Amino acid sequence: MLQLELWKRILIWGLVAAGLVLALPNLFYSRVEQSNDAIAAIEAGIDTPENQEIAAQWPSFLPSGLINLGLDLRGGAHLLAEVKVEDVYAQRMEALWPEVRDALRDERATVGTIRLQESAPGILRVRISQPDGMATAIQTVEGLARPVTSLTGAGATDLAVSSDGADVVVQLSDAEKQATDQRTLSQALEIIRRRIDEVGTREPTILRQGTDRILIQVPGIGSADEVKEIIGTTAQLTFQPVISRTTNAETSPGVGNELLPAVDEPGLFYVLEQAPVVTGEQLTDAQPSFDQNGRPAVNFRFNPQGARKFGDYTAANIGSPFAIVLDGEVISAPTIQSHIPGGSGIITGNFTIEESTNLAVLLRAGALPAGMDFLEERTIGPELGQDSIDAGKLACMVAGIAVLVFMFASYGLFGIFANIALIINVAMVFGVLSMLGATLTLPGIAGIVLTIGMAVDANVLIFERIREELKTAKGPARAISLGYEKALSAIVDANITTLITAVILFAAGSGPVRGFAVTLGLGIITSVFTAIYVTRLLVVMWFERKRPRTIEV
Template sequence: MLQIALWKRLSILMVVLAGLALAMPNLFYERVERHNDAAKAIELQGATPELTAERAGWPGWLPNGLVNLGLDLRGGAHLLAEVQVADVYADRMDGMWPEVRDTLREQRDAVGPIRRVDAPPGELHVRIARPEGMEAALAAVRDLARPTVTLTGVGSSDIEVRGEGDLVIVQLSEAERLATDNRTIQQSLEIVRRRVDEVGTREPTIQRQGADRILIQVPGIGSAEELKALIGTTARLTFQPVVSRTDNPNESPGPGNVLYPDIEDDGVYYVLEKAPVVSGEELTDAQPAFDQNGQPSVTFRFNPAGARKFGQYTQENVGSPFAIVLDDEVISAPVIREAILGGSGQITGNFTVEESTQLAILLRAGALPAELVFLEERTIGPELGADSIEAGKIACIVAFVAVLGFMWASYGLFGLFANIALIVNVGLIFGLLSLIGATLTLPGIAGIVLTIGMAVDANVLIFERIREELKSARGPARAIELGYERALSAIFDANITTFITATILFAMGSGPVKGFAVTLGLGILTSVFTAIYVTRLMIVIWMERRRPKTITV
């Protein structure tokens, strides 16, 4: 008998209502978007009357998920950046110098006094006073080597050590360089992603291209320059001992030291020890705040290792100045009045509220491990996105009208049932896209248009099968039941092959191809659901109410 249990009817109805409820916010896109942005800003910065009013523009008890619009629909910024991975080699050698120095000092009887000398980037050169002790020096430094663990470099050391005359030369091994390159790119990707996401932008595309390049596409941001200002800042924070202060920009800082300008006072420079006491990598949190004078500042907190080193240094150097350095510029150089043992502190300067907020974001995200050089930049205006959306709307409307007209002309009342299911189908697609936070692009719209054309395939198979069953002189209820049962295998076979194709496109493709695959795959799931369950439920309800003796499909 053509029957559907009550619990199945309620389940189908609940799925449809839930999908349409999730899709509903997209009908009020700008209003809901303002509500979401205001709610996030209140969470990060606190409430203001303007933000509270924006948040109240959409009821909090209603769904507020939106289908994110891609760069081609909304406008935004596009950047292609190259990561200067060679910079990391030099940083690694600078970091190894204290360890190498202490090791060679233990061999003083054999090698004599030692001194670091200038070297090409990525190499550490140490001159020893007694070249006859070179063998002992090389053996001592080689003991500092650690294994490089990669798929291709298992068993190799992270450094190569050789001697030339009276020079001990240290550099990274080839296996370690490859591993360092991969780590640098991955770390850069994660830091750029955190920086972009934390300022409230929607669904950025951040992915690796080639060996050392990163593609960054951010919908909804004003310009490529605005994006560069945020991403291009290294935000490398260090705390370094002060050697002296000078007004001569050409003064030689001496070996093991650096000369950095004061960010606030033009013409003032500081000679600092190159090795920092604590670095920004040991920060666990940074928040915008106000100092005791009511001026914007940034508070920070170290992890246990950083807090221990910071506390020990300040305890041993009370009365001495130390410098807070951001991207090779001295923010301030206060004198240590007392030991700072709590692992937290405050950065003050001539900040505005916006500058202190942005600095806190950069410090929380962490320092970029290497400089980014922007090879390509584009700003896509919202007008182009509006034109794309309008063209997509027209394509969807044309597809809708053509399919609805064909189904009504071909199958009459049953065609109207299929048309209602088609409308529900599109609503469910947008509900699922909103639920998973997917990004809709022009290829994604193409996937929806294709789904509209394909969505009635299952209904066509079912209706044609019902026609065949009616010719066998069975009753209409039995013909409808057999039509659904015997069309199922063909429906599943056709849609599974298409779904497999969409899965492969999603796994192997990137960017726009993935957008097309997502909408196509979701469209297949919703079209099968609406064809098998929604249209059948409507037909069953109609049959129960009308109880026709004969039907015409």
């Protein structure tokens, strides 16, 4: 009849207790958040008495997981950036020129002299003095091509080589452009995420939109300008040979070269070879430090490939200057004093401590593969986020009170059991969200409000079924037992269809829609658990204690 084994009772109450304990930190949100931040600072090496005191604000034996507040609740910055993928095409062609030059020099007897020509970005144009050798020139350059490393480009090569009069025209193939776009967006997403994580913000939203755009939402940061300072700098570090220095900004650098300004000396410009010796992509580490004069600087270290190139270049060019270029500006142009075989060095300049630290963060996180244009930027103040939280609290309270009153008025004591289960249900939703480290947004609050309204549906089905069974005069124990058994199929069917909808919303939707789907889906699971098991356990415990001859539902 009405029986629940001891192990089932222990399991039910254990799950309820776990949910309540996991949800507990959210009642002391500010205190727990400060404690977590202090613990993270201590683990990072900032072990100060102040951090120790703040970390002790929350007992270590209690869970400390919190529901992260989204941009619309905490406030923060919203940016929509467009990645300039064409820049990558141009960089590839600039880096390819030394290889093309060396390959064609080996065929000088057939193609004659070679000369780099002015061309549009992303196109490499090389003129040969003997047009009769064009077929040989094209075949030689095609020999530099590599297979496209993507599923869609299987069987294709990365270079498209053609002729235009006496010029050999080289550009990326369509398959390689498509693969490059995919790699560029993926790399930009990862680097932006690493840079923002280095700053320590909470649960940023970084998503790809379309073919060349990235959505960036960073809760808890002061303004969109702060985010742009973190991610807007490409941090393209290159080491380039120096041809000459000049104070004339109108100096023509010549084909294959470029004119860049010096950061430390206004009015001074350097003529550099465009093709770098090594780039920041070959860096493995960068740390803020101080030079021999005690001024802020940045130590760096190359990977084996970069170290070999750097060592070979310094060995062959002792006494010559070379430029350290960051984002199109020469920050230092030292003279090579000796062979540097270790693949490590130091970047000096007129840095402040903060600037050297930020530069190290940017270099360590990696260089953005291309520049970005910010198409949309918004700053959401914390006051607006607090207004949203207050509105969400009010909505939950109104919905909760209305449901509690309705259930008590309709079902009396059994309605009280349902109300207890509803409160446990909401607490378990918050507990699971805290355990997952989920981000709560306004749509997520809407999902919780909807859960409150739907949570009692299962209890209504059960209680109405018990009423029907009581009319057959089978006794209260038998009526309660049959009520739960016969209502189970209807409860499962109704909630499975809603759960399928939540799964589809999560799979097909973006950020806000997914937030709604997560809270709705979790609410469905916990409401079924509390309706079928928690209310039943409450009814069984009450029935065992009172042993009523009749019941009113």
